[in-house]
Amino acid sequence: MLSVPTYSAAERDRRWEVARELMASEGLDALVAYGERECADLAPFAPDTYFTNDRPGSIVVFCRDADPVQLVWSTLPIQDHIEAMKRGDQLWIPPHDIRVGRNAAGVVEVLREHRLENATIGVLGLDPFPPFHILPIMPYALWSEVLAELPGATFKQVGMSYLFATIRQSEEELAVIRYSADAGEAMARAMLEATAPGVDEAEIFTAGMSAAFRRGCAAPQMLLWSGPGFISWGSPAWAYRPQSPRVVAEGDVVMAEAFCRFGMKETQTQVAIAVGDLHPDLEEAAVIARAAYEAGLAAAVVGNTFGDLAGAMLGVLKEAGAWNVHPMVHTLNPYGPVCGFGQGLRRVPEALEYGRLFELPTMGGELPLAPGMTFAFEPNAVVDGKAVNLGCTVVIGQDGPIELNPFTAQLLRA
Template identity: 25%
Template sequence: MAELYPYPRFSIAERDRRWLAVRALMREQNLDVIVTPQNSGHSADYQANTRYLTHCGGGEPDVAAVFPIEGEVTAIATSAAPRWPTVQDWVTDVREARRNYGRAIVERLKELNVERGRIGITGLGDVEGTRTPEGTIFYGTWKQIREAFPQADLVDATAILDEVRYVKSQEEINVLVKSMEINELAMQAEVETAKAGVKDWEVWAAVHYAMTRNGSELPVHCFWVSGRNPKRTLTRPSMRLLERGDVIINEIEASWIGYRSQGVQPVFVEVVNPVQAELIKVQREVFNRVLENLKPGVTVGELADLTKRTAASAAPKTGPAAGARADLTMHGRGAGDDGPIITPHARSPKQLGVAMRENMVFICKPSAVSADGEYICQWGDTVMVTKNGGRRL
């Protein structure tokens, strides 16, 4: 075993727990092997399954894995030997791709004698991912596997990894707590920096500095926008100067061992818009009611209905927030692209039907919307499902 660089890591016991759970589901579906293809898209979210199984990841690398029902797990990467044996102790079979991942995957699959077997592939596109209904595998990689194994069944294994990753272990929860601690330091830096006359980009930079100096990896999501009454974040800040009465809305996610909690914290510059001030009260009531009901057995769809009912009762009859409504946005937190997900626009029956289980972890960020739709207030925290209701991390 190579000498390891001093990175935070998950334990071997955590590795064994994951491998046992994945292989149990593979046996149920009669799979011989699972391939998790390389794809560093969406701030490396699409690498989550590979990192989940191999502990190879961090930064923005392209890493694939071949995970057999029995035997040695293989990680495949470019510049494999100098990078991955020195940062993790989960896998020792680390192979060079030289940017041709399909070739290296096929070589390993042939060693496993699965020419007439059942090969699972995550991100194949037959089963919708949390944010990836078209899949995540590159066509060239898939083509090489298909041509090398014409008599094998290629099966979408996305649901297997989704299922195992839904419920977090105590180690995973501890890591998400650490991520949230870094998020809170970043929010503090945002509040301290967001003053009239300061460039929007400088506030965003202060947030990133606070995250990285406290241990966050990159890349991370940090969606952001500032203005008098913005309704939706952009993917990055602008060069505008902040003005009195502006509000910054954001999504802040520090990455600790690749796990990202999320915080959503609107920040007002000097004064709060009166409409926003009233909407915050409605939003707080909705958040607290959803949090109380984050218990095993409650479905995502039931929480969405609760959101609307709570807003209807909490909204004042007069004043700027009269008739306000609310929408639920909530999605899994963990290694990346965790499900289930619900937003005002993402409401598939599959996602709405998912029932809560103890130790699921979500970003819960319902929004309160004025009756005319001109103002939106959203605040959110990463929360864990317990038998007594949600717990904020």
């Protein structure tokens, strides 16, 4: 039997108070929290689950001082809720505040019940949610119907306020995050053990995912590539294109980014495994990435900003003449500020054959670092077309950074 952390009623009350404080500070009469559909993959936009501690994919509506109403997409979440009550699970929303109606009609119905047709209403879902949702995630058809039904209401984007209000984790949340990070490290160790010449990528992928599943982390995902040197980053090609997984050989580096999620809190584990002797450029890239990691730790202190943190890590690359294929660091729980990347792609001769190249700049650099914030440290360096990525999840502590799974903050050797 696994021993896992859970949330208390006190955590529920704290989060509902976060919603009410956000409403007060923004001058709102109501708050509508749109959650991304269930079974979403990376980076779920899930403020609904933040307030419900339940199945994702709903809309949660706070009206003045009333308890929140949860709007679900079908009877299936209600069936789950019934069974969870029978098991004695920790549920936050009572049955009378859950209804089928994850649509415009459902939102309008709740607001009208509270006579908020002409009120000021905050909305989570109208702001961009980087890095995966550069545009707002709210469906156009749903929201245009709400606007048409409530022409007298004033709707206000409050995504940034929500981020600032929730990005510092409570002690209960940090316990859940530590559990997730431990599972992420178990994934890395299992992958290291599975890696050898002649083993294909799917076997390594399976070893890592199995380690997470065995710990009750039911929604892990992984980016994975292998080869003697590459600048690719993303899911393995066989995950989306019908082809065989690549077979690992001597001189390869196997690199992965494991997204481990437990209780809707995410940690990330950056894996780089050397298979035998590597090309000198890969060894140099690993040294540079580690130096960037250490520079990030030095900057991850209260009093600095996210811009200071990202700048310190990017500065190591600039001094070494290297570049990064993906962010060096970004926030977790929730996603938000993200370090810039892709500036060096123009050095790659093949890239000149493509159309417009867009380099993502650092976003959210003004965020002040504060205790309880969680970050994915993922320093990566490209040297002559060969990249190495390493890192782990880091928490901002009162007295300095806290590395949750530092096993992968180095080049591992099979």
